Amino acid sequence: MVQILKKERKERIKHAALSEFMLKGFLNASMRKIAQNAQISTSNLYNYFNSKEKLFYSITDGVYDIINNLIRDLMRTEKEIGREYFFEQVSNLIAQPIRDLIKNHREEFLLIMEGSQGTKYENFQEELVVVIEKHFTEHLHAIENTETKDLADTFIFHILARNLLEGLLEISRHYINDKWVDYNVQALMKYHVLGMSQFFQ
Amino acid sequence: MVQILKKERKERIKHAALSEFMLKGFLNASMRKIAQNAQISTSNLYNYFNSKEKLFYSITDGVYDIINNLIRDLMRTEKEIGREYFFEQVSNLIAQPIRDLIKNHREEFLLIMEGSQGTKYENFQEELVVVIEKHFTEHLHAIENTETKDLADTFIFHILARNLLEGLLEISRHYINDKWVDYNVQALMKYHVLGMSQFFQ
Amino acid sequence: MVQILKKERKERIKHAALSEFMLKGFLNASMRKIAQNAQISTSNLYNYFNSKEKLFYSITDGVYDIINNLIRDLMRTEKEIGREYFFEQVSNLIAQPIRDLIKNHREEFLLIMEGSQGTKYENFQEELVVVIEKHFTEHLHAIENTETKDLADTFIFHILARNLLEGLLEISRHYINDKWVDYNVQALMKYHVLGMSQFFQ
Amino acid sequence: MVQILKKERKERIKHAALSEFMLKGFLNASMRKIAQNAQISTSNLYNYFNSKEKLFYSITDGVYDIINNLIRDLMRTEKEIGREYFFEQVSNLIAQPIRDLIKNHREEFLLIMEGSQGTKYENFQEELVVVIEKHFTEHLHAIENTETKDLADTFIFHILARNLLEGLLEISRHYINDKWVDYNVQALMKYHVLGMSQFFQ
């Protein structure tokens, strides 16, 4: 019974923290305000989480693992795909786990991507962009064609990688319902797949 | 002569402030550090700018106007464009002033877009996205076609608007030289124009 | 059986407390850390000891008594000693119990002497020095000689008393083994007895 | 005029800080209490000294240099002394600068020796003891005699080195007046020179 109460309170704190972190970002979030919103004293807050950072990680560590696993899975399955209709297939493979991510963890996803300055995750967004970018250019390199090889060194793929990620973030930001997510993730994927296919004849 | 000296000092302050604001954002920027970098006392800083906010605006108000004018101009000229080759024309019309913006004010541009949390400009980025989005959908509405009219209510254009803006921010973030900007702005525009033209046959 | 367990736990706490007190001193020692090292909860710690001070005294009261008894014994036996070869005799009489003190309670000895700031023992060290000093000067007074009587009012005996005590502390601090203690206590005593005998012809 | 006031206030702060540091040591000294005793607000205290450590160093850095110079000078002059009557000469050479140290900076001297735990000077006392000890043993090594060479590796010289230093600290602690210092430093030196001469025939 006590443990249940405790867990409930811990959840209340994490909820208050999520709000504050989302609103202000890690750096500008205030432990005082989190405590106030959770209706406990500031010092008591530290009985639940030893530091602002620990509290932040208690919220974001989960999503971090999910995203990493998602990427690892994609890398694995991608090698088993033939080069024909590559983008269509990847798009399908990607779409499902991404939709799940947004459906189940969109707030934490936004937090780790946008509000993590000052934490160990502050470079995670950029790292993700680079990983996505690499996928694009490596595929271009695979196509034996002098023209495309030059393209592969171009900054445009960095932008497109960021656009892809930003699109998902924008969907998360304006979340309406799960069906809506499905539709828009699909549309976003399709858009970029078609757009990029101009580089691969 | 005194006035020249004073102006020079004011510029020195603004330069120091820009660095600090870019590095930390408005909320986490420190007036002390700005004063230190400008090599004046903190209290003297207040003889030049009455508050942190005013100092911020002295840097960002200019870009704010430039961006707004840029958009107003686009709205005006757009109506004079025929519907054929619309995107190509818009792309050309847009590209030039945007390149100038990035070439001449990329730091202030990034600042008002990314570092303005806590100021009156904190929602400017989202407002811009909405304006751009409206341009897209209004044009769709103009095309009398049931299919496209449904599309116009879709969130995909919001995403694309953000992608366009984010692309420009990413170019600004990684700025190398003016020619490089030209190339990438052009490429970005072309990519999105081609991508979007799928919605307009 | 329960009592045995409890006693064992109480000892575990005292052991953890001794470490923490030795490391940080009374004032900077943390009840939290003591509890952690004793592997119990902080609140449970208070079921065994009502306060940080009580816990401290549970460790140091013993040595306090030992030292006091040691001094009382010395005072008693001293009166039975003839004035000839006084120092040699005292040295022998003193050396043995002091060696025992260091062998058996050197940590508590160091703690009450060096780490008791903020407790009722914080002046114990200085008090001890004064007691030792008195022994020296009273003996000088006993010698009917104007010269030595002047000397007796001199601060030099205060210094020597402190040197004696500090020597013992230094031996305790760098403790290697019992034999090593024997050797160094003996050497220290001999040094000071010889040095002091210059005042008593 | 303002500057004079400012300097006076800075001195008032340093005075209040010296008292607090002497009473509690660096670690347990409270910036709040220092500010209260200096009759300024805690935040204003930070306009004069950037941190507790800087404040501490503003008091102790001077003595640190003085002591180091004192030791350097001694090392230099010592080599010019003949081996006969070595201790008497050294005693005289040492006595004067040490008396000056105690006369002019006894509080800072005590502070850096006893209250510096938690600062960069926390090992200074032990380092000094080791330097003094080395002087003793190196001199023993210089005397070609198997007996004394064994002695030189003995811990007793470490104790005597500490005793010498502790004697000076005790004189500083109980300071009465300059003449009193002169007398007692002399007596202390003489005592240890005579005591130690037993090792050098």
Place this chain on the structure above:
DNA sequence: AATGAATGAGGCTTCATTCAT
């Protein structure tokens, strides 16, 4: 006996800003 929850005071420090000179 054992523990989680709770607290108020205090720790050092930075903040933007104001004021008198």
Place this chain on the structure above:
DNA sequence: GATGAATGAAGCCTCATTCAT
């Protein structure tokens, strides 16, 4: 215009201790 002095609020965090269970 320039500066040092001053401040109150707030930043994160630790403390010893108490209380209900």
